[in-house]
Amino acid sequence: MKLKKANKIVSILVTLCMLLTMVAPAFAGDSGATIVTKTKTGDEKTIGKLLIAESVQGKVYDNKNTTYYVTVELPSGVEFSDGNVxxxxxISAPSYVGDFQNAFNNSTVDNAVQVENQGDTYVTFKIKGGDYVSSTGKAGFEVDFGLxxxxxxxxxxxxxxVKAEGTPFESGEFLVSRAAEGSTTVTAGEAKTIGRDAEFAAQIKVEENATSTFxxxxxxxxxxxxxxxWAAGTKISTVGVSVEGVSGSLTLTTSNIDNFVDGDTLTLKVNGQxxxxxxxxxxxxxIDAEDDFEAGxxxxxxxxxxxxxxxxxxxKIADYDVDVYLDDNDVKQVVAGVDDNEIDQIDVEETVPKSFVDGRTVTLTLPSYAHFTQMPDEGSYTEGGLTYTISYDKTDTxxxxxxxxxxxxxMTIRATGNTGSDNEKIELDNLEIAVDADAPAGDLAxxxxxxxxxxxxxxxxKVVTPITVTxxxxxxxxGVQNQSIGDITxxxxxxxxxxxxxxxxxxxxxxxxTFxxxxxxxxxxxxxxVDTIKFADANDDVLQIEVDSESTKEPSTIVLKDxxxxxxxxxxxxxxxxxxxxRAIDEVSETDSDVEDNAIKFTAGNVVTPAGAVSAVFNIGSGIYTVNGVAQVMDAAPYIKDGRTYVPVRYLAYALGVSEDNIGFENGVVTLTKGATVxxxxxxxxxxDxxxxxxxxxxxxxINNGRTMLPARFVAEAFGATVGYANGQVVINQ
Structure with a gap:
């Protein structure tokens, strides 16, 4: 008799433990299920009760004479059973709503909360606190949905x-039950990314939807x-049912795995209901993944x-790898010529545990115009179970x-050991880089x-140049002195x-x-x-601006007048x-000569020949031409075709006083502009035209050998010049 009584007590305790796992913590939040039940599909089933609570304590009391309407909708495929009113x-009022005593009283809550309307898939409640709501608690009521x-x-x-917009009560979707179709339910835990060699996969659970199903x-x-x-180490456990060869739990070993596994199939036989x-x-x-298994x-x-x-x-099987990414995905702006540009933290993270094994390396290389100026010291480091070294090369002065x-x-990161069980991550923070003054604007990859x-x-x-000059x-x-080129900005x-x-x-x-x-x-x-502006030397071809104080509020604009x-x-x-x-815009270049070599170029004038002077002489078959006696070099030579002399467009335009900016070519049309003449x-x-x-x-x-060639006489005369030809020379006078 004592043994039977003890067995009965154990059975009751097991039942209580199972039920407790199905009960959500009452009022752990605000609104939500008080019990998330487990049920089966079909007619006349019960689902969990729902607590509907006000969002902010005291709102119902503050508006106790206001009438509110809250509608609760059942999900698609669920409706109230016939006769369920x-x-x-x-409707009931639990003692507490979260950490607060309930502002509704269970004995009078039906006065404050009433059913206004009910359909097949919804019920609407009419709520008016009136004299039935307390000033010290938080209002909430519990709904039993019946069958x-x-x-x-x-x-x-x-x-x-729950649709409670415009009321003090919480709106949203709330889980009240889980319904299973059929006799059993099969679920699996979160599928983690693993490597190919004997690693644990997600746990599989096969659960009865009713007792004695198996x-x-x-x-x-x-x-x-x-x-x-299948690999040794696979774990099997049972609760409530018995499986042949498994006493509560079992870990498969090399000696017993064949009792359960045949090829790709693990089989368990029930021997107790x-x-x-x-x-x-x-x-x-x-599990082990063979080499032929495609990652995924x-x-x-x-x-x-x-x-x-x-x-x-x-x-998810993944081949050993790491991901390298910006921690905050913050692509910062860096300035060319600056030696301490900050960049976002760079993370180097394994995609599969132990990807970073002894001897494997990851290298991070900046483009030729950028260098690390603040970075981790060379040496050994430990991050979780990963040990590694950092070293540097490709240095420049x-x-x-x-x-x-x-x-x-x-930068080279080399693993020296890895005992970690998770995806290890190396965080490279507080990085700064120098960017050369002549670095191209745009992405720095x-x-x-x-x-x-x-x-x-x-x-x-993203690289930006320090200044724009126009x-x-x-x-x-x-040959003319004291000519104005206007402002330089x-x-x-x-x-x-x-x-x-x-x-x-x-x-x-x-x-x-010269200036x-x-x-x-x-x-x-x-x-x-600006402190001062003066000639840098006696040649008068360089202006020197001395900086008194730099801009701190917004980008500044400096104009050299007339x-x-x-x-x-x-x-x-x-x-x-x-x-x-x-050096005011180039902190990085090694020498002053390098600074000048990395200068920012801009156009501040267009050189033309004086009216009436001999503009140019072109020699047939020669890449040399002269402008007012000064020899210039072309990348194509003039030639004669059909009795007409052809000259490269760019150099013909220069000879006629057309600036480079006023030479256009689009869709086979050449446009030359000088003053009012187009x-x-x-x-x-x-x-x-x-x-x-x-x-x-x-x-x-x-177009000849990739160069646009124009008939010299027609173009020159269009600009009012005269053209002569003698002894293999074309002479253009303006």
């Missing part, structure tokens, strides 16, 4: 939708896909007696903080490589781009051009301040290119 008996019909299409999570002799089978093998509560069996597979999902099939054949993903030194472009096999480009920054591009004449692209530490900014004229005088300087935007220049007779016709350079010619056509007036030439422009 929701009324006061279905409902659950179609097979609704199998799974049963979530009701009968003695029933089989439970788990079939793995091709090229995935559940009684008081539904039972379940769990299998935690340990591992889908196991669970089948057997009283089991609907079910496919579950239990793992640059200046940092005013001092020249060798700084690397390439780091090359990721190494013996681990990862190959990618990671954009870590001129008015006025025409100036060869220097705009910072970011505040502080022109630094006080660099001290000087230089504006240099092209060869053969007539030192121009005035105005700061038209920002709070940048700049005047002298142009000698050796200057070539065409665009007049000036340059801006100096000349258009079409490749392969004899039509000539001058300021909209059409005429016909006796030859057509053409």
């Amino acid at each position: 929701i009324d006061a008996d279905n 409902v019909d659950i179609s097979s299409s609704a199998a799974g999570d049963i979530k009701v939708n 009968e003695n002799g029933d089989e439970i089978k788990v079939v793995l896909p091709k090229d995935i093998d 559940s009684s008081d509560v539904p039972g379940f069996v769990t299998i935690t597979p340990k 999902d591992v889908e196991a099939t669970v089948k057997g007696d009283h089991i609907n054949s079910t496919d579950v993903v239990i793992a 640059i200046r940092v903080n005013g001092t020249a030194g060798d700084y690397p472009r390439k 780091m090359e990721i490589a190494g013996t681990l096999g990862v190959e990618k480009e990671l954009v870590v920054a 001129g008015e591009n006025k025409d100036v004449k060869i 220097i705009k910072e692209n970011v505040e502080g781009a022109i630094t006080k530490d660099g001290q000087y900014l230089y504006i240099k004229a092209p060869e053969g051009v 007539t005088e030192v121009p005035k300087v105005e700061v038209t935007a920002g709070n940048f301040e 700049v005047k220049v002298n142009v000698d007779r050796t200057v070539a016709v065409g665009a007049m290119k000036f340059s801006v350079y100096g 000349v258009k010619l079409t490749i392969g056509s004899t039509a000539l 001058v300021n909209g007036t059409a005429s016909t030439m006796d030859v057509a422009p053409e």
